[in-house]
Amino acid sequence: MGTKRRAAVAALTVIGAVLGPLGAASAATLVASTFTANADGWSVLGDSAAPATWVSSGGHPGGFIQVDDTVSGGVMYWVAPAKLLGDQSAAYSGRLRFDLRQSDLSSQFDADDVVVEGGGLTLVYDTAANPGTTFTRYSVPLTPVGWHKATLAGPRPSVAEVKTVLASITSLRIRAEFRTGADTDAIDTVVMTAPPETSITSGPAHNSTTADSTPTFTFASSEPTGARFQCRIFPGIPASGVFTACDSGTFTAAPLADGLYTFQVRTLGASGVDPTPVVRRFTVDAP
Ligand SMILES: [Ca+2]
Ligand SMILES: [Ca+2]
Secondary structure, rough: OOOHHOOHHHHHHHHHHHHHHOOOOOOOOEEEEEEOOOOOOOOEOOOOOOOOEEEEEOOEEEEEEEEOOOOOOOOOOEEOOHHHHHHHHHHOEEEEEEEEOOOOOOOEEEOEEEEEEEEEEEEEEEOOOOOOOOOOOEEEOOOOOOOEEEOOOOOOHHHHHHHHHHHOEEEEEEEEOEOOEEEEEEEEEEEEEOOEEEEEEEOOOOOEOOOOOOEEEEEEEEEOOOOOOEEEEOOOOOOOOOOOOOOOEEEEOOOOOEEEEEEEEEEEOOOOOOOOOOOEEEEEOOO
């Protein structure tokens, strides 16, 4: 991001405060670095004089790592340890979350913010705003949205390409520095999540027949807090129609003519979007 977007940092920080309690303890967490006791295997790339330093407190929360840019190399990146690499297929449609902080908001420059390599592909991501001087939380979707192939000017990857990368990650880098000249940069609470799962808790059973022309479904999510939902209902089997918000956890169909219908609901949450909406197919046969 360029300097022109720095005004958005304040808004992002507010989001970070709201999401903060979800931290690394979410049920959807696949792997996390919280830097509670050490640097957790993270290293720094791009400045020849820059080792990562573990700091025991003052992070977001607790321990974190930081690095001083001595301006003796290229753009500095945090380099993820092995536990965030390899087969992370379960993270598809989940999120990569992390907290960043920089020491000075002047002289900002643009560069790839997240770089993931795997399966012969390189994907790069451009975050919406650079970090502030307090920890700023990022939540990057592990879907094609917002990603580019090879460079920020490259095309959007396909779903299959994102899945290919996630199946065999060989490198994961998160940008550490955002300004030209010297700076001190920090990272904390790196979390890779699986997407939420959605379940239907009441309503017509799958492949059942109901006399109710306005059936009601209720549903739940694996997302521990703050889950939102999207629902759709359409005639027949081939998927059609748009998902609309049904955040209350209940959906009642408008009056349906006799026939076969499909109901779908999915979760949107801090850990991502459920990529496999739960399905109930049912037949209305009203008296
Ligand atoms: Ca921490
Ligand atoms: Ca710098």
